[in-house]
Amino acid sequence: MKKTRVAVLISGRGSNMMALSEAAKKSSYPAEIALVLSNRPDAAGLLNAEAGGIRIASIDHTTYRGDRESFERATHEELLRHDIELICLAGFMRLLSGWFVARWENRILNIHPALLPAFKGLDTHRRALAAGVKIHGATVHFVSAEMDSGPILAQGAVPVREGDDVETLAARVLEVEHRLYPLALGLVAAGRVRVVCGRCTIDGGLAGGDPLIVPDDR
Numbered sequence: 001m002k003k004t005r006v007a008v009l010i011s012g013r014g015s016n017m018m019a020l021s022e023a024a025k026k027s028s029y030p031a032e033i034a035l036v037l038s039n040r041p042d043a044a045g046l047l048n049a050e051a052g053g054i055r056i057a058s059i060d061h062t063t064y065r066g067d068r069e070s071f072e073r074a075t076h077e078e079l080l081r082h083d084i085e086l087i088c089l090a091g092f093m094r095l096l097s098g099w100f101v102a103r104w105e106n107r108i109l110n111i112h113p114a115l116l117p118a119f120k121g122l123d124t125h126r127r128a129l130a131a132g133v134k135i136h137g138a139t140v141h142f143v144s145a146e147m148d149s150g151p152i153l154a155q156g157a158v159p160v161r162e163g164d165d166v167e168t169l170a171a172r173v174l175e176v177e178h179r180l181y182p183l184a185l186g187l188v189a190a191g192r193v194r195v196v197c198g199r200c201t202i203d204g205g206l207a208g209g210d211p212l213i214v215p216d217d218r
């Protein structure tokens, strides 16, 4: 089976990147993590990726002194050098311009720690607690030029419990993220996802009850 060549873009610890690379070890998984690229040379996730035998690269955005286009051109060229077909953003803390997104149209996924379209942007768990929502979660979506927007592919929900603080809620959501992202990438790499009129449809429906809503069963 020819696997889809995926680059995971990170800026930090890379736990979602590791969840994707764990899933990709299975011979039946339709994607391989061909590159882990960071905009921060000191990202902890780079060391973990390298230890796992994955190719790594870093393109330090600070050396481009606010010149987003040059940074993105360098990133784009690095991805082409590695024959990348699909990009997964996983804690990648740079906004991507319309120029970059157009070149990778419907080929960039992102995971966001909230149930979009609620709580776009940063600090989602604190804002969810402040709003008093009873259900929170994570979303995998295709990336459009607008922040935390683009067709929603998969969501996982968790309860917000009495006594939760940012740490306990973040940990509960992160567990879901680590299940959701490999599932979503697997669907895209298997060619089962189509984007029609800004919405995702999954060809063949959800065989075997794929857990797109991931229950928290504790």
Ligand code: GRF
Binding pocket: 010, 012, 013, 014, 015, 016, 017, 045, 090, 091, 092, 111, 112, 113, 138, 174, 177
């Ligand atoms: C995750 O919560 C993800 O949803 C968000 O950034 C965080 C990255 O964590 N986009 P990690 O680097 O994958 O551990």
